[in-house]
Amino acid sequence: xxxxxxxxxxxxxxxxxxxxxxxxxxxxxxxxxxxxxxxxxxxxxxxxxxxxxxxxxxxxxxxxxxxxxxxxxxxxxxxxxxxxxxxxxxxxxxxxxxxxxxxxxxxxxxxxxxxxxxxxxxxxxxxxxxxxxxxxxxxxxxxxxxxxxxxxxxxxxxxxxxxxxxxxxxxxxxxxxxxxxxxxxxxxxxxxxxxxxxxxxxxxxxxxxxxxxxxxxxxxxxxxxxxxxxxxxxxxxxxxxxxxxxxxxxxxxxxxxxxxxxxxxxxxxxxxxxxxxxxxxxxxxxxxxxxxxxxxxxxxxxxxxxxxxxxxxxxxxxxxxxxxxxxxxxxxxxxxxxxxxxxxxxxxxxxxxxxxxxxxxxxxxxxxxxxxxxxxxxxxxxxxxxxxxxxxxxxxxxxxxxxxxxxxxxxxxxxxxxxxxxxxxxxxxxxxxxxxxxxxxxxxxxxxxxxxxxxxxxxxxxxxxxxxxxxxxxxxxxxxxxxxxxxxxxxxxxxxxxxxxxxxxxxxxxxxxxxxxxxxxxxxxxxxxxxxxxxxxxxxxxxxxxxxxxxxxxxxxxxxxxxxxxxxxxxxxxxxxxxxxxxxxxxxxxxxxxxxxxxxx
Numbered sequence: 186x187x188x189x190x191x192x193x194x195x196x197x198x199x200x201x202x203x204x205x206x207x208x209x210x211x212x213x214x215x216x217x218x219x220x221x222x223x224x225x226x227x228x229x230x231x232x233x234x235x236x237x238x239x240x241x242x243x244x245x246x247x248x249x250x251x252x253x254x255x256x257x258x259x260x261x262x263x264x265x266x267x268x269x270x271x272x273x274x275x276x277x278x279x280x281x282x283x284x285x286x287x288x289x290x291x292x293x294x295x296x297x298x299x300x301x302x303x304x305x306x307x308x309x310x311x312x313x314x315x316x317x318x319x320x321x322x323x324x325x326x327x328x329x330x331x332x333x334x335x336x337x338x339x340x341x342x343x344x345x346x347x348x349x350x351x352x353x354x355x356x357x358x359x360x361x362x363x364x365x366x367x368x369x370x371x372x373x374x375x376x377x378x379x380x381x382x383x384x385x386x387x388x389x390x391x392x393x394x395x396x397x398x399x400x401x402x403x404x405x406x407x408x409x410x411x412x413x414x415x416x417x418x419x420x421x422x423x424x425x426x427x428x429x430x431x432x433x434x435x436x437x438x439x440x441x442x443x444x445x446x447x448x449x450x451x452x453x454x455x456x457x458x459x460x461x462x463x464x465x466x467x468x469x470x471x472x473x474x475x476x477x478x479x480x481x482x483x484x485x486x487x488x489x490x491x492x493x494x495x496x497x498x499x500x501x502x503x504x505x506x507x508x509x510x511x512x513x514x515x516x517x518x519x520x521x522x523x524x525x526x527x528x529x530x531x532x533x534x535x536x537x538x539x540x541x542x543x544x545x546x547x548x549x550x551x552x553x554x555x556x557x558x559x560x561x562x563x564x565x566x567x568x569x570x571x572x573x574x575x576x577x578x579x580x581x582x583x584x585x586x587x588x589x590x591x592x593x594x595x596x597x598x599x600x601x602x603x604x605x606x607x608x609x610x611x612x613x614x615x616x617x618x619x620x621x622x623x624x625x626x627x628x629x630x631x632x633x634x635x636x637x638x639x640x641x642x643x644x645x646x647x648x649x650x651x652x653x654x655x656x657x658x659x660x661x662x663x664x665x666x667x668x669x670x671x672x673x674x675x676x677x678x679x680x681x682x683x684x685x686x687x688x689x690x691x692x693x694x695x696x697x698x699x700x701x702x703x704x705x706x707x708x709x710x711x712x713x714x715x716x717x718x719x720x721x722x723x724x725x726x727x728x729x730x731x732x733x734x735x736x737x738x739x740x741x742x743x744x745x746x747x748x749x750x751x752x753x754x755x756x757x758x759x760x761x762x763x764x765x766x767x768x769x770x771x772x773x774x775x776x777x778x779x780x781x782x783x784x785x786x
Contacts, residue, residue, distance in 0.1 A: 198503045206495040214487055222480045229476060234436060237397050237464050238449045242434075244393045245451035245460035248403065251307075251389065252456045255361060256348050258302035259377050263365040267294045268313065272365060272374035277319030292321070299323045307385035309358055314338060315375035329380075330356055337362040338376045348456070352411045357383045359411050383412060390414050398468040404430070406457035430459065439463075505533040509540060521548045553743070560739055600637055603630035618775070621688065622654040627664045628686065635671050642682065643675050649688035653695055657776050658767060659740050666699040666763045669734060673710070674703025674761050695767040702760035711755060745771050 262268055271277055271291055278292040295313065303311045303323050310324030312334070322329070333353045340349040341362035351360040362378040390401040394414050403412035408427050426439050430450050437448040445466035452459040508525060515523045521544055525537035585597070625647060632645045667686060675682040685700045734753070741749040748768045755761040 198499075198506060200499075202499040202502060203492075203495050206498070207491060210491045210495065211488065214484065214491070218480055218484050222477060225476055225480075233468075234447055234449070234464075237399070237447065237462060238434075238436065238451075240393050240397055241399075241449045241460055241462035242451050244390060244401065244462070245453060247389060248386070248458065248460055249453040249456055251386075252348075252361075252453075252458060255302070255308075255379070255381070256363075256456065259348060259361070259363045259379075262298050262302055262313070263363060263377055264368055265298055267291060267298065268365065269368060269374070271295055271313075271319050271321075272315040272317060273367070274317065274319070277315050277317050278321065295321050296323065302379070307382050309380040309382055311377075311379040313375065313377055316373065317375075319375065333358070333360055333380075334378060336360070337378055341376050341378070342373070350405045350411050350458070352405075352409065353380070356380075359383055359386070386412050387414050393462065397462060397464050399462045399464040402461040402463065404459040404461060408459070411458070426463075430461070438466075502533075505529075505537070509533075509536065512540065516544060521551075557739070557743060560736060596637065600634060603633045617660055618657045619660045620654065621649065621656050621658060624658060624660070624663050625649060627661065628667050631664060631667060632684070635675075639675065642678075643671070643684070644681070645684040645686070647686045649686070649697075650690060652690060653688050656695060656767075656769070656772055658695075658772070659744055662737050662740065663697055663699065663765065665734075665737050666697075666765065670699050670701040670703070670761060670763070673706055674701040676703075678703045690769065693769050695769055695772065697765040697767070699763045699765075700760065705757045705759055706753075706755040706761055707757060711753060741765075741767075744775070 274291075278295075299311050299313065299321060300323065302308075305325055310322065310329060312323070312329070313319065313321040330353065333351065333356060337349065337351040337360035340351055341364045343349075344364065346364050346366060348361060348363045351362070353360055358380040360378060360380050362376055364373055365375045365377055366373055386403065390412070391414075393399060394401050401412070401414040402410055404427070405411050408430060410427070426437070426441065426448060429437055429439075429448075433452040433454065435450060437450075439446045439448050447464045447466060448461060449464065450459055450461040512523045512525055523544070524541050527534060527538050527541065529537070628647065632647075636643055636645065663686070667684070670684055675684065682701060682703045686698070687700075688695065688697045690696070738751055741751060745768060748771050750766045752764045753761065754764075
């Protein structure tokens, strides 16, 4: 079982689908065909039995008509006044059929009566016996079997006026006899007897025998076999089936001498004779066997069609999957140009669409990563430039701070401390995310330096909601916006400028604003600020951080996955407003997970 399971798992999807479809189809097809064949076979057999019963019934009617005709002839002869007079006469004629009679004599008249009931085709002889010694015989043969005649006459006497039949097998004759009675007193007068040729009766059964491949039997009122058409082709030693015949008509299933038969019988209400047709089951099932051959042929054709259709369907389903598999292999090797057709509306089409979208997203992410690496390298390069012997600079600043403090120059001490804090914040790469209150401390240090530098020309004010103090944001982001406002807005102004930094919560967003009333920024310069690169000739003159508006924007995009937004509006000679919107939910998720998106710190 394990090997079979392993073999199945190692098959291709097309093979699995093909084998599963064929298995299910074959089971359903064979089951349906079997039940249909059994039902059809039963119906065909039943109809064949009915047709056979109809043939036997028709044969029974023909035989019944024949024997009824003979019995009517017997009845006519027996009730004839000439016969009655002859059988009651004291001087009856005794003849063996060879004498010559006068045409008008009583014997001649009786001979003409016997001729009316005698036909040499099917009757061998006909004879009139009288208890008064009368004896009239009409026969082609000069001799008769006295023993058989006596037996049939004795049977007629016991039948009390009813026609009886006796089968003389050795003679190939059936003896028919009827006792004649006085029409007035009903006293027995004699017996009318005739012998019927079995060969003629067999000719009557020949059509039924050939059409049904059946064996025909004729039974008398006591179920004695009068006629058997089996002949040399059949030897039924077991004749117990005769005892099973009950009623006027019916059908029996028998197994005789190792062979199966359907026995159909019909009893005449007039003569009491029973016609039995013994039909081999093989004949009844002949049509069913032909139906079986047809069914097997149809099953074979259906199986071939199932294999063909299942293979077509399997290929139709697996071919798109193979294309997807090949496309994924190319994609795994680094080919991002591969695409799958999206024209289908089914699951394959949906999968192709997702595959194409995934490749596009991966390609876009790779481009973003490359760009991010370039940003990181530039920032790291700039940081390295700022870190030229940082410990030496820290030590120098500490020395200056100590000397200023010794001389009581508090402003100089505050200035040196602010510069030292800013240097440590910009040089340190240990943390990329800081709390808002830490970012505000950097801003305060920076603004102290600038306000000391510009004196009364520059005033700043910070107003941030306390609920935002513990929120973590990318380090030096707001500080960079403040620095940009000082450099581009205040530095070139000829009037006293004011800088306002605010932070509040609006619609689940942390909104930070940096607003100045400086010289403003032209559209061309604003576009240049949004780019990372700066003009080489300006680099040596710049005193503020080189992170740039562009870098801030890219940093926000990677940290908050494009959900943070920064907008800049400026008007010449009136000032600039920078609005930074950070989603609180995303910021809290980052704080909870301890991550910072695509961190560049």
